[in-house]
Amino acid sequence: MNQNQTPRLTINIFGLELENRTIFRHVIQIKLLDPKTKKDYILTTMSARGRGNRASKQGDNFILLGKLIDKWVEKTEGKRPIFAYDGAQTLFALEGISLLLTIPNEEAMEIANISHFLKDSIQFLNGDLEISCEPDLDKPSFRQTEINEWSDPRFYGYLDIVTSQSAIRSGRYLSQSKGLYVNTQHMEKLRVGWAVAAKGVHKGCRVVGTQGPLPILELDPQSTQYYAPILLNEMLLYAFPREFQSNRPLTNPNQRLQRGVKLLLKDLKCNPYYEDKGSFATNTIIISDIDYNAHRDQEYRDRYPKIQFPHLPAAVCGMGPRRRLMPLEYLRVLPFQSIDRRVLEEFELTPRANAPEERWKTLQSHFDEFGFNDEVMQAFGVEICNDPFNNVSEIDGARIDKPSIAYADPVHVDDEKRDWKAQDKKFVAPAKIDYLLFVLVAGYTRDFKGDTMATEYVARAFMQRCREKGISLGNFDFYSHQGERDSENFLTSVFKRLVTHPKYHDSNFTPFVVFVSDDVPNIHECLKFEERMSDIPTQHILLKNVRKIRDNIVRKSAGGRRAYDLTLDNIVMKANVKCGGLNYTADIPQDIACWRDVSTFVMGMDVAHPDKAASREGNPSTVGLSCNSADNPYTFIGDFHYTDPRQETIQDEILRRFTDHSVRNFAEFRGFPKKIIIFRDGVSSGEENAAFKEVGIIENTIVSAANSMGLCDYSPKVLAIVVKKRHHTRFYAKGGYRGTQPMNPMPDTSVGGDIAEYGKRQIFIQAFRPVQGTAKVPSFLIIRDDERVSDDHISKLVCAVCSLHQLVNSPTSIPTPVYVAHELAKRGTGLFKAYRFKRGDIRDDWHTLTNQLSYSTLDRLSKVRVV
Numbered sequence: 011m012n013q014n015q016t017p018r019l020t021i022n023i024f025g026l027e028l029e030n031r032t033i034f035r036h037v038i039q040i041k042l043l044d045p046k047t048k049k050d051y052i053l054t055t056m057s058a059r060g061r062g063n064r065a066s067k068q069g070d071n072f073i074l075l076g077k078l079i080d081k082w083v084e085k086t087e088g089k090r091p092i093f094a095y096d097g098a099q100t101l102f103a104l105e106g107i108s109l110l111l112t113i114p115n116e117e118a119m120e121i122a123n124i125s126h127f128l129k130d131s132i133q134f135l136n137g138d139l140e141i142s143c144e145p146d147l148d149k150p151s152f153r154q155t156e157i158n159e160w161s162d163p164r165f166y167g168y169l170d171i172v173t174s175q176s177a178i179r180s181g182r183y184l185s186q187s188k189g190l191y192v193n194t195q196h197m198e199k200l201r202v203g204w205a206v207a208a209k210g211v212h213k214g215c216r217v218v219g220t221q222g223p224l225p226i227l228e229l230d231p232q233s234t235q236y237y238a239p240i241l242l243n244e245m246l247l248y249a250f251p252r253e254f255q256s257n258r259p260l261t262n263p264n265q266r267l268q269r270g271v272k273l274l275l276k277d278l279k280c281n282p283y284y285e286d287k288g289s290f291a292t293n294t295i296i297i298s299d300i301d302y303n304a305h306r307d308q309e310y311r312d313r314y315p316k317i318q319f320p321h322l323p324a325a326v327c328g329m330g331p332r333r334r335l336m337p338l339e340y341l342r343v344l345p346f347q348s349i350d351r352r353v354l355e356e357f358e359l360t361p362r363a364n365a366p367e368e369r370w371k372t373l374q375s376h377f378d379e380f381g382f383n384d385e386v387m388q389a390f391g392v393e394i395c396n397d398p399f400n401n402v403s404e405i406d407g408a409r410i411d412k413p414s415i416a417y418a419d420p421v422h423v424d425d426e427k428r429d430w431k432a433q434d435k436k437f438v439a440p441a442k443i444d445y446l447l448f449v450l451v452a453g454y455t456r457d458f459k460g461d462t463m464a465t466e467y468v469a470r471a472f473m474q475r476c477r478e479k480g481i482s483l484g485n486f487d488f489y490s491h492q493g494e495r496d497s498e499n500f501l502t503s504v505f506k507r508l509v510t511h512p513k514y515h516d517s518n519f520t521p522f523v524v525f526v527s528d529d530v531p532n533i534h535e536c537l538k539f540e541e542r543m544s545d546i547p548t549q550h551i552l553l554k555n556v557r558k559i560r561d562n563i564v565r566k567s568a569g570g571r572r573a574y575d576l577t578l579d580n581i582v583m584k585a586n587v588k589c590g591g592l593n594y595t596a597d598i599p600q601d602i603a604c605w606r607d608v609s610t611f612v613m614g615m616d617v618a619h620p621d622k623a624a625s626r627e628g629n630p631s632t633v634g635l636s637c638n639s640a641d642n643p644y645t646f647i648g649d650f651h652y653t654d655p656r657q658e659t660i661q662d663e664i665l666r667r668f669t670d671h672s673v674r675n676f677a678e679f680r681g682f683p684k685k686i687i688i689f690r691d692g693v694s695s696g697e698e699n700a701a702f703k704e705v706g707i708i709e710n711t712i713v714s715a716a717n718s719m720g721l722c723d724y725s726p727k728v729l730a731i732v733v734k735k736r737h738h739t740r741f742y743a744k745g746g747y748r749g750t751q752p753m754n755p756m757p758d759t760s761v762g763g764d765i766a767e768y769g770k771r772q773i774f775i776q777a778f779r780p781v782q783g784t785a786k787v788p789s790f791l792i793i794r795d796d797e798r799v800s801d802d803h804i805s806k807l808v809c810a811v812c813s814l815h816q817l818v819n820s821p822t823s824i825p826t827p828v829y830v831a832h833e834l835a836k837r838g839t840g841l842f843k844a845y846r847f848k849r850g851d852i853r854d855d856w857h858t859l860t861n862q863l864s865y866s867t868l869d870r871l872s873k874v875r876v877v
Contacts, residue, residue: 016406016407016408016409017406017407017408017409017743017755017756017759018404018405018406018407018743018744019405019406019407019741019742019743019755019759019761020370020403020404020741020742020743020752021403021405021739021740021741021742021765022228022229022230022373022738022739022740022742023226023227023228023229023403023739023765024226024227024228024229024377024394024395024403025224025226025394025395025403026169026173026215026224026225026226026227026393026394026395027392027395028154028155028225028391028392029154029155029391029392029393030153030154030155031104031153031154031155031391032104032151032152032153032154033102033104033152033168033390034103034104034105034106034107034151035100035101035102035145035149035150035151035152035164035168036101036103036106036107036143036144036145037099037100037101037143037144037145037146038054038071038095038098038099038100038101038142038143039054039099039140039141039142039144040052040053040071040074040075040139040140040141040142041053041139041141042131042132042135042138042139042140043135043137043138043139043140044135044137045135045137046135050140051131051135051137053070053071053074054071054099055098055099061127061130061292062127062128062131063344063346064184064185064186064346065184065194065346066125066127066128067097067127068097068098068185069124069181070124070125070127071097071098072095072179073121073122073123073124074121074139074141075095075141077111077113077141078109078111078141078143079091079093081111082107082143091103091104091105092104092386093107094168094171094172094175094390095171095175096171096174096185097185100167100171101143102168102171102172104389104390106145106150106151107143107145108144109142109143110140110142111140111141111142112138112140112141113138113140113141114138115136115138118132118138118139119132119133126292127292130291149164152165154390154391154392157223160217160223160225160768161769163695163696166214166215166217169215169225169392170189170213172387172390173213173215173227173380173394174191175384175387176380176381176382176384176386176387177379177380178191180381181194182194182195182379183210183379184346186210186234186346186348189212189213189214189738190210190211190212190213190234191210191211191212191213191380192209192210192234192346193208193210193211194208196208196209197236199238200235200359202248202249202357203238203248204237204238204240204244204245204248204249205235205237205238205349205357206235206236206237207233207234207236207361208234208235208236209231209233209372209376210231210233210234211229211230211231211373211376212229212230212231212232212738213227213229213380214227214228214738215227215228216695217767217768218764218766218768219764219766219768220763220764220768221764223768223769224764224768227394228738228739229376229377229738230373230738230740231364231369231372231373231376234348235348235349235359236345236346236347236348237278237343237347237349238343239342239343239344240343241338241341241342241343242275242278242280242297242325242338242339242341242343243319243322243337243338243339245274245275245338246271246274246322246323249271249274249357250267250270250271254321254322256321257321259321259322259323260302261302261303262302263302264454264494265494265532266453266454266494266529266531268300268531269531271300271323272299273352273353273356274353274356275297275325276297276300277296277298278297278347279295279296279343279344279347280294280295280296280325280341280343280344281294281295281341282295282327282336282340283340283341283342290342294344295327295336295341296327296328297325297326297341298326298328298329298333299325299326300323300324300325300326301323301324301326302323304323304335305320305321307335310335314336314337314340317337317339317340319337320337322338322339323338324336324337324338325337325338325341350621363782363783364783364784365783365784366742366752366753366754366785367751367752367753369740369752369783369784370742370752382394405761405763405764405765406761406763407741407755407759407760407761408760408761408802409756409759410758410760410802410805410806412425412428412758413596413597413598413806413809413813414596414597415430415594415595415596415597415813416438416594416597417432417435417436417438417593418436418438418480419435421435421594426756427757427779427820428756428757428758428777428778428820429819429821430819430820431819432579432594432819434478436478436480437479437480437591437592437593437594438591438592438593438594438595438642439591439592439642440480440481440586441481441482441520441585441586441587441589441590442482442484442520443481443482443483443484443520443521443522443585443589444484444513444519444521445485445486445487445511445513445521446473446483446484446486446487446521446522446524447486447488447489447504447508447521447522447524448465448466448469448486448487448488448489448524448526449488449489449490449491449501449504449523449524449525450462450465450489450491450526450527450553451490451497451500451501451525451530451533452490452491452492452528452553453494453497453527453528453529453530453533454494454530455492455528455553458490458492461556461557462490464556464557464560465488465490465526465553466488467563468556468559468560468578469488469524471559471560471563471575471578472524472578472581472582472585473486475582476582476585476586479586481582481585481586481589481591489504494530497527497530497533498532498533501533501537501540502540504523504540505523505540505543505544505546508521508523508544509546517870520547520589520590521546521547522547522548522549522588523541523547523548524548524549524551524581524585525548525550525551526551526552526553526556527550527552527553528552528553529552532843532844532847534840535840535841535843535847536844536847536848537550538550538837538840538841538844539841539844539848542841542863542865542871545868545869545870545871546870547589547871547874547876548588549585549588551581555577559575559577559578562575562577563575563578580817580818583816583817584817587645587817587874587875588874588875588876590873590874592644592645592816593816594816595644595814596644596810596811596814597810598610598810598811605638605643605644606643608684608685609681609682609683609684609685610638610643610683610685610686610687611637611638611639611672611673611676611683611685611687611712612637612638612687612688612689612811612827613637613672613686613687613688613689613708613827614636614637614646614648614688614689614825614826614827614828614829614831615633615634615636615660615688615689615690615692615704615828616634616690616691616692616832616835617632617634617653617658617660617692617835618631618632618634618836618838618839619631619655619658620655620656628852629655629842630655630842630856630859631652631653631655631657631658632650632651632652632653632836632838632842633650633652633653633660633661633664633838634648634650634831634832634833634834634836634837634838635648635649635650635664635665635668635831635834636827636828636830636834637672637673637676637827638676639672639673639675639676640679640873644814646814646826646827646830646875647872647874647875647876648668648830648834648875649668649834649864649865649872650834650835650837650838650860650865651664651668651838651856652842652857652859652860653856654856658692658697659703659704662707665704665707665708665711666711669707669708669711669712669715670711670714670715671866673711673712674715677716677719682712682715682716682719682721682724682726683712683726684726684727685727685728685729686709686712686726686727686728686729687728687729687730687731687807688705688708688728688729688730688731689733689811689825689827690704690730690731690732690828691732691733691734691735691824691828691831693732693734694736695767698732698770698791701730701732701793702793702794705728705793705794709726709728712726713725713726727796727797728794728796729792729794729795729796729797729799730792730793730795731790731791731792731793731804731808732793733788733789733790733824733825733828734788734789734790734791735786735788735789735823735824737789739765739789740784740786740787741755741759741774741776741785741787742754742755743755743756743759754779754780754784755776755785755787756779757776757778757779757821758776758777758805758821759775759776759787760774760775760776760801760805760808761773761774761775762801767791770791771791771795771801772790772791772792773789773790773801773804773805773808774787774788774789774790775787775788775804775805775808776788776823777808777809777812777813777821777822777823778821778822778823779820779821786823788823788824790808792804808825809821811825811826811827812824812825814826833877834876834877836877837876838863838864842859845859845863
């Protein structure tokens with residue numbers, strides 16, 4: 011390590027000092043009783059069921075809890091107890107409270123400041139309110155200075171709740187989800203008109219330290235996007251002004267429009283309008299689909315004769331026998347409803363990344379507005395301090411030496427950015443493409459001839475660049491298709507022609523398809539489905555990028571100059587990898603042992619879960635697995651497996667099957683490994699034991715495979731690391747004017763020591779250079795280390811493996827085996843979507859489906875990196 015590179019870093023954490031207190035934990039239940047059905051409606055839930063939104067429920071629950079506390083004071087004739095309440099079901103106090111309070115219907119209607127949502131519910135059901143506070147039988151109390159309590163996740167929840175009381179009770183902040191608090195007083199309208207943004211902060215508590223434990227508070231600014239609480243007809247006209255501007259019904263929308271409208275409105279929670287009441291109700295209706303032919307339905311026209319926008323599609327509300335059509339103008343978006351990530355991406359609303367200086371200022375403003383160290387925190391004996399031990403808000407980092415990168419020849423690595431330029435250096439192992447096919451599908455173009463010429467131009471530039479990098483090219487063809495209609499059938503016909511090629515069944519024959527398209531719905535998933543079924547590697551390029559490549563090369567070529575295009579170079583790099591080549595190597599540090607010299611088997615693992623809507627539809631989770639079992643130790647290939655939805659732990663049989671097959675292939679090239687390195691992604695805090703068990707299964711499988719080949723005393727050394735990206739620890743270097751401006755740390759910076767989770771060996775390693783925004787430095791938790799290597803060695807290893815991505819000339823944020831596993835898990839999810847799109851309902855079990863869609867049985871794709 012270069013001892014002269016010791017950066018001083020500022021961290022977004024604040025120490026907590028705790029005084030000796032006994033804390034009592036309670037469960038709160040607030041119910042609305044229905045006298046007719048004898049059912050209880052739980053009001054302390056934050057789910058979509060019931061009436062109101064997250065903000066109204068949080069406010070109502072605090073008001074109702076206040077009524078119970080008043081009754082408790084009256085009953086005990088004591089002082090009003092100090093309490094910390096999360097606005098839902100958990101309450102902490104400095105004394106035990108046990109009370110059931112019933113508020114009659116008439117009295118409940120007179121409670122001051124409760125929301126109109128709750129008043130409407132009370133009036134509609136004509137029921138009484140029942141509020142109860144009882145000790146949590148599972149853990150009724152604990153001493154907050156007892157260190158043994160600090161390993162309990164409920165202790166972190168207690169710290170989070172007690173440090174949030176001033177912000178929540180004042181109404182300045184809304185508890186949006188676990189750890190995320192949104193400042194409701196800073197709502198900003200977005201350009202689309204149907205969405206707003208709110209400034210928020212993720213606030214979490216944990217325990218750190220190496221010499222001793224220290225509770226800390228962590229603050230990380232985070233923007234939240236909400237649907238504006240407007241009518242759905244306004245939303246549709248904001249989002250699609252061209253498509254719905256006329257008064258004529260749109261009966262045959264194209265696939266792209268259908269996808270956009272459904273993505274925007276499906277699963278949206280709304281309050282309905284009732285004509286007989288002349289007002290919007292407070293109950294919640296969820297949109298399940300969109301009907302463009304509602305205007306033709308006589309029953310619909312009879313039910314809603316006065317609608318002002320009959321040309322708009324209708325919302326399909328509810329399911330089964332309760333399914334009905336409603337005009338969009340009769341539905342208003344429920345407030346404080348966060349926008350799904352897919353919608354943000356589709357409408358280009360993904361929040362802008364904040365630069366370090368801006369992010370640090372935002373953090374400070376949240377710290378001031380949160381009102382820490384208020385009377386509740388003082389009563390509970392919890393105090394925030396900025397200097398808990400040796401000024402933990404600043405800490406020394408370490409910057410390691412840059413790895414050695416080599417194409418066919420070594421290349422220079424920039425010391426500051428840690429990226430490199432290959433120029434015309436040939437690949438380490440150039441691939442061979444026997445048959446290259448460019449395919450253009452232009453579904454929505456207005457200049458098909460011009461787009462065809464642009465694609466042909468880029469195809470010629472692609473082939474020229476391939477030859478310059480050493481790739482061998484055979485025959486070339488070009489197919490094209492205009493229009494959205496039959497685009498998928500055209501794609502299928504292309505691959506049917508390919509599999510009839512005279513040399514198709516020769517495993518040494520390598521065809522490659524470069525597919526160019528605009529935004530035709532489902533076309534990417536269908537392409538990858540055809541790729542899997544035909545065993546032919548493909549690369550998908552958006553038509554808008556082809557136009558940019560063409561324009562850039564033409565512009566740079568003016569005057570006869572040599573023109574490079576970075577996007578085209580990246581496509582060529584992907585093509586080489588997908589056809590079995592290797593672009594470059596990143597030398598693993600010699601003091602750990604180079605993979606060329608010491609047989610080292612490296613695995614990456616990740617699990618991709620379906621979102622809530624997909625889970626309800628029965629979509630599986632997908633396990634992605636990768637390893638360096640190809641002929642080159644720097645090449646990572648792999649596969650995916652389907653498993654039960656939302657299951658994070660990888661099934662034993664999946665691990666055994668993949669590991670046994672892969673390590674036997676590995677042994678054919680390099681013998682059985684002397685070292686095993688495992689990178690596991692996606693493990694939540696507290697699930698490290700499950701990851702440790704997975705490591706044991708992998709080790710035992712490799713040892714068993716070696717024993718079956720006659721290696722009786724075989725005992726490889728294991729290094730297992732859990733990679734975590736979902737945390738909120740941020741690091742700021744100091745630079746700029748007078749060295750005080752917050753900046754991103756330089757690439758290949760690592761931080762460990764006092765900020766590691768207490769009792770665990772954890773290192774934060776930033777191998778990459780952030781292009782924009784503030785770096786989110788991954789955490790590397792070492793759960794097994796047979797050789798007891800130093801943190802310095804771990805950092806060198808991680809930075810080198812992050813430089814093996816192959817698809818760009820710079821390091822990535824996570825190690826390549828994890829990246830490949832992650833992409834394989836995503837690919838499995840996409841193939842499942844395409845399979846169901848083409849075949850309809852899927853009744854096969856996950857094991858059968860894995861065999862049908864995974865790559866392990868294929869001759870070509872099983873031997874190369876397909877992602």
